[in-house]
Amino acid sequence: MAPLFPLYIARSDGKLEITSSKSKQKELNRPTEAQLDQAPNAKGVSDYYKELDLGDPKEVDWRRKLGGMLMREIGGKDEQNKNYILAALPENYRLYEHVKYTVSEKTGELLKSSRNHAKGPNDRQDAYLYGHPLGRKKRYRSPADFFPHLLWMATDEGGEPDNCSCKVCAPDEIQVFEKPGKVKPEPALKKEEPTVKREGTPPKAATVGTNPIVVIPKRTISQDSMKPMVKPSPSPVVVKPTPSPAVPPAPRISTPSLTTPTPLAAARCFEQDQDAQYNKYLFRPGELVWFNKGAAWGLAVIVKRNLFKDQRHQDRPKYLVQPLSHPFSHPPLKIVASEELLRPWLAWSAPGPTHQSLGAGGLSYDTVDWRSVLQGQYGPGDVEVDGSIFGAKAIDESYTFIEPLDNLTTTAGERHFTGMYLGGEKIWIGECIRLRIGQGQDIMVLHDIIEKSRPGLSNSSTVVHLVGDIYTFSTIPYGPGREPPENVHLPSRLRQDLDYRNRATIPTKRAISYWKLVQPRGRLGLAEVKGRWYESSVLLPILRGAADFTRDLRRGEIGDAGYWMNGRGDSSSATGRGDGTSGKVGTQKFDRVEAFGRAVPMGTKISRGLDGPPEENIFPMEPGIPGAPMVGIEEGPRGQLQQGVSDGDIEEFMNLDRMEEGYVQQFAEGGAQFYGDPMAR
Secondary structure (H helix, E strand, O other): OOOEEEEEEOOOOOOOEEEOOOOOOEEEOOOOHHHHOOOOOOOOEEEEEEEOOOOOHHHHHHHHHHHHHHHHHHOOHHHOOOEEEEOOOOOOOEEEEEEEEEEOOOOOOEEOOOOOOOOOOOOEEEEEEEOOOOOOOOOEOOHHHHHHHHHHHHHOOOOOHHHOOOOOOOOHHHHHHOOHHHOOOOOOOOOEEOOOEEOOEOOOOEEEOOOOOEEEOOOOEOOHHHOOOOOOOOOOOOOOOOOOOOOOOOOOOOOOOOOOOOOOOOOOOHHHHHHOOOOOOOOOOOOEEEEEOOOOEEEEEEEEEEEEEOOOOOEEEEEEEEEOOOOOOOOOOEEEOOHHHEEEHHHOOOOOOOOHHHHOOOOOOOOOOHHHHHOOOOOOOOHHHHHHHHHHHHHHOEEEEEEEEOOOOOOOOEEEEEEEEEOOEEEEOOOEEEEOOOOOOOEEEEEEEEEEEOOOOOOOOEEEEEEEEEEEEEEEEOOOOOOOOOOOOOOHHHHHHHHHHHHHHHHHHOEEEEEEEEEEEEEEOHHHEEEEOOOHHHHHHHHHOHHHHHHHHHHOOOOOHHHHOOOOOOOHHHHOOOOOOOOOOOEEOOOHHHHHHHHOOOOOOOOOHHHOOHHHHOOOOOOOOOOOOEEOOEEOHHHOEEOOOOHHHHHHHOOOHHHHOOOOOOOOOOOOOOOOOHHHO
16 A cells, blocks of 8 residues: 655644633633533434544545645645655644434434435434634534644744635625725735745745645655554754643543442352452453464364463563464364463454365354365465354354353342453453444443343343443543542452553643543443453553553653454454454353364363362463473563564464554564553653
8 A cells, every 4th residue: 555644734723612702701622521421312412513533434434535735736746646645643633423222222223314325333423623712613524524623733934814714714795795894905025936845945936826745755654554543753953833822721520420430249159359460460361362373363162271480580461372273173272371472253354265166155263174174175375274264253242251240139130240251352341341332432331231032032142231331531631629539439450551541641731531430330232342352551562562552651642542443253254254243142052162172172161260170270381281382581681571573474374454554563573571660760
């Protein structure tokens, strides 16, 4: 794909706060508090505005369109055949999306309106740009609406608002009906081409009217690397914007009485308690993962986990994994001694099968004639790789309940559970899951998992409800007296990750974030769940690489790890079936091994960890157990962790869609995780 050149707008008239012309009071230049309230009404309809973060696909689309229009207007011939993107929206301009959807109270499913005019699952998803000095009512509805104002900011050195031709600064009725005597005469301008400032190159003359205040760094950014996030490249020649006046502190945020968070219940088993601890284990027994085989990446399931002492005598996790394969041959168990050599199943998209003929006809793991594939009747390809792809797809479509709860309810036909395997992941009540509703970035603190028999149908026909508090991530300007109240009912992992992120954004962005309660005791179906939630402070150093994460950390730009993740069922088209499990419940399995099917050897057992007997936690190469291969990492100079994997090695194994699209940056040496004070580095 063609590279994208970032543009920096060095001046902005945007305001975060304005004085109302009617009330003469200060007000925030954004949608009203009522418009930001995501709580549904009595009919289950949620109708609200939500700020789009840097890197949101729609926010990226706005910046790409604006960058392209700007350079088509002021760029020379050399710029016309290049692709541009704004590194960020002009200062104090923020993009909000109007979201409207309805959730059925009976089924917990998302209802689709017959008058829907949005492309997604919601009834509407319109984006509006706020920040104009005239206030919240003077918002922009599209990049085309905002472009004349952007062009004015980039080219009018005097910053005279009367020179702007946008619909807000110069509405049509003024342009058409204004009396001639009141029209401000325009000074004669010498026709000359704007000076486009480049890094490392002298300015050149050409033909427009004024000098554009736009900086185009010579360094390029891969267009694919803009998905899902775009990070502006540092530039030593950016013109600093004029500091905006200090914003007086807003009233302290209060939690409405109608949205009281649900208290967390105590852990019901040892493994649930282990997984509730911050930065202890990233992966769990029974989960589907990508693992580094040394010169390639493969798919495997975690059989057991434990802690070991590294050379610094610190506890570090290790995992025993069983690679997936076709039914007639399975690779041996492998020990992975570093979490940097594992990835969640949802971090990447699986490629199509290496036997291209297997990609057609709606085949599944159980319907593929693996013996014929081994005999070469399906052409060339790697049978083990294809077995792992089809096996992973089958696991992704499954779900299994674990740890049933007794005597929790007297409601007939209901069963409650402490946890469940959902696709490739293991989730517990009392922790967070990622949701598809709204922006697809909200989370639920899970409080109950309910399996309910459908009235009038057989016992085998059931519906699953997930009950919990729904939250959205919100950011406000930081100042004394405006810290959000602490929510002690959030899981410890969520609170510690939020604290980590705020310690990075407060000194750099003067902004503080919090998890805003949208709906207590919400009820959703399995189809509305993307997967389990991961801490950005723990997972992003692995997904992004040490160098990129450190750079983002120093800028205070720690986004949500979910931006870099798929949702359950998103890669279903990898095996050519194209139906996907997105929006579908999947197939219930009796236990986790049944979900693995023949993709693992017969007799495979999943450790129950601390809830099982001690012998289940003994690893190969430990006393009394036959040896097994060890996959780990070597200590480099200064004790840094060396990954030693190149993009070329990966491409030889699999054409990983998300890796090619830039979801995984080049693996950086020194992949140590950053768990301390983010600003102390």
